[in-house]
Amino acid sequence: xxxxxRRKSRKIMVGKVAVGGDAPITVQSMTNSLTSDVKAxxxxxxxQEAVGCxxxxxxxxxxxxxxxxxxxxxxxxxxxxxxxxxxxxxxxLAAENGAACLRINPGNIGSEDRVREVxxxxxxxxxxxxxxVNGGSLDKRLLEKYGEPCAEAMVESALEQAKMLEDNxxxxxxxxxxSSNTQMTIEAYKKLAAKCDYPLHLGVTEAGGLRAGTVKSAxxxxxxxxxxxxDTLRVSLTADIEEEVKVGYEILKxxxxxxxxxxxxxxxxxxxxGYDVQKTVEELEKRLTHISKPMTLAVMGCVVNGxxxxxxxxxxxxxGKEDNMLYIAGKPAYKVKNEQIIDELVKLVEAKNA
Ligand code: SF4
Numbered sequence: 001x002x003x004x005x006r007r008k009s010r011k012i013m014v015g016k017v018a019v020g021g022d023a024p025i026t027v028q029s030m031t032n033s034l035t036s037d038v039k040a041x042x043x044x045x046x047x048q049e050a051v052g053c054x055x056x057x058x059x060x061x062x063x064x065x066x067x068x069x070x071x072x073x074x075x076x077x078x079x080x081x082x083x084x085x086x087x088x089x090x091x092x093l094a095a096e097n098g099a100a101c102l103r104i105n106p107g108n109i110g111s112e113d114r115v116r117e118v119x120x121x122x123x124x125x126x127x128x129x130x131x132x133v134n135g136g137s138l139d140k141r142l143l144e145k146y147g148e149p150c151a152e153a154m155v156e157s158a159l160e161q162a163k164m165l166e167d168n169x170x171x172x173x174x175x176x177x178x179s180s181n182t183q184m185t186i187e188a189y190k191k192l193a194a195k196c197d198y199p200l201h202l203g204v205t206e207a208g209g210l211r212a213g214t215v216k217s218a219x220x221x222x223x224x225x226x227x228x229x230x231d232t233l234r235v236s237l238t239a240d241i242e243e244e245v246k247v248g249y250e251i252l253k254x255x256x257x258x259x260x261x262x263x264x265x266x267x268x269x270x271x272x273x274g275y276d277v278q279k280t281v282e283e284l285e286k287r288l289t290h291i292s293k294p295m296t297l298a299v300m301g302c303v304v305n306g307x308x309x310x311x312x313x314x315x316x317x318x319x320g321k322e323d324n325m326l327y328i329a330g331k332p333a334y335k336v337k338n339e340q341i342i343d344e345l346v347k348l349v350e351a352k353n354a
Contacts, residue, residue, distance in 0.1 A: 004255065006228045009199045012128050012172045014055050015079025015100030019128075019174055020199025020231040024258050026054035027248035028201070028234040030083070032241065035065035038072055044241050045076040051289055052260045053245045055232070057081040057103060066093035073098035081130065085137075088114035095121040103130040106161040107137040115161070119168045128172040130201055131161045135179030135188075149179065151187035158192055174198055174232065178205035182220040189224050199231035206236060213237040214247050222251050242289070259294030262349060265309050266299040273301030274319025275338040283342050293353045297345065298327070307332075315348050317341050 011021030019026055029048050033040035035058040045056050060066040060082045073080050081101040082094030088110055091102050095118075102122055109115060122129055135149040139157055146153040154177040165173055175198050177188035185204050193200060204220035207213035217235040224230050235247045252258040264284060269277040281299050288297075298316030300306030306325075310316030316327035323335035326344060336344050 004226060004228055004257065007193055007200075008197065009231050010171070010197050012174060012199055014081065014128050017054050017079055017100075019055075019201075023231070025225070025230060025252060026232040027052060027245055027252070028055045028057065028081075028232055029053050029241070029244040029248075030057040030059075030234065035059055035072070036062070036068045038068050038075075041068070041072050042075045045072070045078065045080070047241050048245055049076065049078055051242045051245045052249060052292065053078060055079050055081060055101075057083050057234075059083045060090050060094050060099075061085070063090065063093060066090045067097055069094055069099055070097040073100075084109070084118075086110075088118050091118040092121040095125040095127045099125075099127055101128045101130060103132045104161075105132050105134060105137055106157050107134065107139045112164060115164055116168055119165060119170045122172075123170060128174070129165065129170070131158055131165070131173060131175045132201075133158045133161075133175070133177045133188075134205055135177075135181065135184060136205070149184070151177075151179075151184050151191055154179065154184075154188040155191045155195065159195060162196060162198065171198075174201050176201040176203060178203045178236075180204065180206040182216050185220045186223055189229055190227070193229045200229060202230040202233040203236055208238060210237055210239040210243055213239070214250075217247060218251055218254075222255065225251070225255055225257060246289070261291045261294065262288045263294070263296045264299055265296060265313060267301045267305060267309075269301045272304060272319075274321065274324055275301070275317075275341060277301045277319070280317075280341055284345060287342070287346050288349055291349055291353045295349065295352060297349065299345075314352065315345055317345060 009020040031041050031044045033044050079100035081103050082099035083103045084091040086108050133154045142153045158175050158177050179185045202221045204216050207216040221233050235244045237244050249260050253263050266281045295314040298309040298313035300309050301319045306318030310327035311330045318325045325332050326336050
């Protein structure tokens with residue numbers, strides 16, 4: 001099997017987390033509490049940390065939110081990116097209050113003078129930046145030039161902004177060119193990847209709810225990753241706060257790009273199954289979210305494909321007529337009753353994770 005060759009990008013730092021170059025592809029998310037509500041925002045970030053989030057982002061729509069970052073960053077372990085729109089002064093304030101990175105949108109941040117002020121604040125406070133172009137909020141001038149949002153317009157917008165940063169001797173930035181249209185997103189990132197070596201933050205924006213958003217993101221982000229494009233990603237979902245991170249890792253695991261926690265291989269089940277495979281998988285997914293060590297679990301209904309899959313897993317269960325065979329390190333170990341399967345697997349996985 002051919003290994004995915006990653007595009008060579010420069011490495012930048014988002015706080016203590018490296019993005020680009022040879023750094024692992026990082027998984028990001030965003031909070032949806034009011035950033036000015038320090039307690040609620042810290043609580044959300046802690047939940048994201050628990051499922052492996054590397055970097056999070058908080059919206060800063062007002063002064064109170066930008067100032068709240070000061071307290072938030074003291075209480076969390078992952079770097080916080082400040083999401084800035086419309087008002088460049090909030091970017092400056094966020095940088096002064098502990099943001100590790102400033103996400104600015106070239107379509108609405110304003111004149112070159114204002115961007116220069118934000119760059120100055122980023123430099124003075126050790127912040128990196130993200131140029132976050134969004135198909136839905138493109139610069140009016142580019143919209144007039146191209147007639148409608150398109151990949152070319154997004155790339156032009158990103159490169160214009162990149163040049164502005166470079167002209168101010170600032171290169172600690174990454175770029176995203178997101179659209180809610182999957183194909184447009186893929187096209188934009190491919191064009192951008194060919195034109196610069198900045199690290200790319202992947203995402204299909206406003207992707208939708210858990211199911212539709214996961215599919216769209218897996219296709220959009222996944223196909224770019226398969227082409228070696230992408231240094232960090234955010235799956236954008238209208239769902240519970242942990243889901244974006246979990247789906248992000250699933251995409252990376254599916255492509256063998258980065259492993260964290262348990263990868264479950266399970267059969268779709270049929271009349272041959274020896275136990276309730278669906279319920280077992282659902283319960284295991286819930287009970288194993290805290291596991292960080294990469295491992296594989298084969299949850300198989302019967303002996304048709306069970307032994308084959310279990311042979312390549314750290315742990316496995318293969319359904320039988322009366323009892324079910326538990327596998328450890330690919331070998332049959334001992335038999336368990338249906339009602340023991342979940343607890344037994346959780347016990348084994350937790351012991352290996354310790
Ligand atoms: Fe059916 Fe067995 Fe295949 Fe599962 S492993 S789908 S139970 S034949």
